[in-house]
Amino acid sequence: MKVWILGVGMGPQHVTPEVANALRSCDYVIAAEKSGDDGLLAARRAIAEAYGVEVISVPDPERDRADPTDYGKAVRDWHEARVSAYESVLREREGTAAFLVWGDPSLYDSTIRVVEQLAGRLPMEYDVLPGISAPQILAARHRIVLHPVGQPVHVTTARRLRDDIATGQTNLCVMLTGTLDLDGLDDWSIWWGANLGTDSEELVSGRVGAVAGDVEKARQRAKESAGWVMDVYLLRAP
Known part of the structure; x- marks a missing residue:
């Protein structure tokens, strides 16, 4: 399996040629789906559609946002739940997948950490391409x-x-x-x-x-x- 972590800036207009080429090579995009009207999922769908790539939406696990005493643990638990949800999709579909990161993957985003954990569970390789932050x-x-x-x-x-x-x-x-x-x-x-x-x-x-x-x-x-x-x-x- 191959996984791309692709920075897509603030929408389709910020997708770089480098990211576009990687996206064209993908079989599908995995995207978290939050409850309610998810505008960010819609933006990811628009980007994937522009390059002819299917989007597999995964219900995003709930995170404790009530300012918990141990904020770090709340985030780690959330990441672990995301890893399990994404692992099921990757095991079932295999192929080449992409995660489309709003902004840039290096700055206040959890996708790289989540994919690192996935790589410890699955026979896969992954790469990261930057986006506009x-x-x-x-x-x-x-x-x-x-x-x-x-x-x-x-x-x-x-x-x-x-x-x-x-x-x-x-x-x-x-x-x-x-x-x-x-x-x-x-x-x-x-x-x-x-x-x-x-x-x-x-x-x-x-x-x-x-x-x-x-x-x-x-x-x-x-x-x-x-x-x-x-x-x-x-x-x-x-």
Whole structure:
């Protein structure tokens, strides 16, 4: 068996020629299917259809999202459930399969870890091809560089934002936002975007104290338009 992990950016328009060639070689795509109206599954179907590849949807196991005490264990349990679900499909169909990763597989995505576990259970090989990431599109949309001259950018999650600020981080790219917590950061600057690269894209930038309300409204518009919202933002201290 062969498995490709393919970064597809924010939709069909971001599929690179390299990823397109790999996708054409596949027999099928495996895609998680979440409950309700799954806009991300629809996007994956559109990409696969453009290259004549069948999509096998697999009901995505539920994850404990109630801020469990042991967050790491909750994620590991979720990954294990995904491994078992995907293993059944791979054993039955064999051939060459692909996982289409929103954005890039290297950044806050679990697919590589899941496939590593699958490779320990099945006689298979796998490879990874990169995609365009949300931070890249965010920087392009706002026409900015993610870091000041000669300085770093700290990529983190909303869950860790307050801890990272407390340790002295002053230039942070924040992903996996869930809810926005910008209290006390009024004088910081923010460059924010949601559903980047899609028809429901929203952008806001400015001083946090001046645009926090605009961000919340734009976030709601994106969710109402697409049925889901995935946002990312750059936060910089004054």
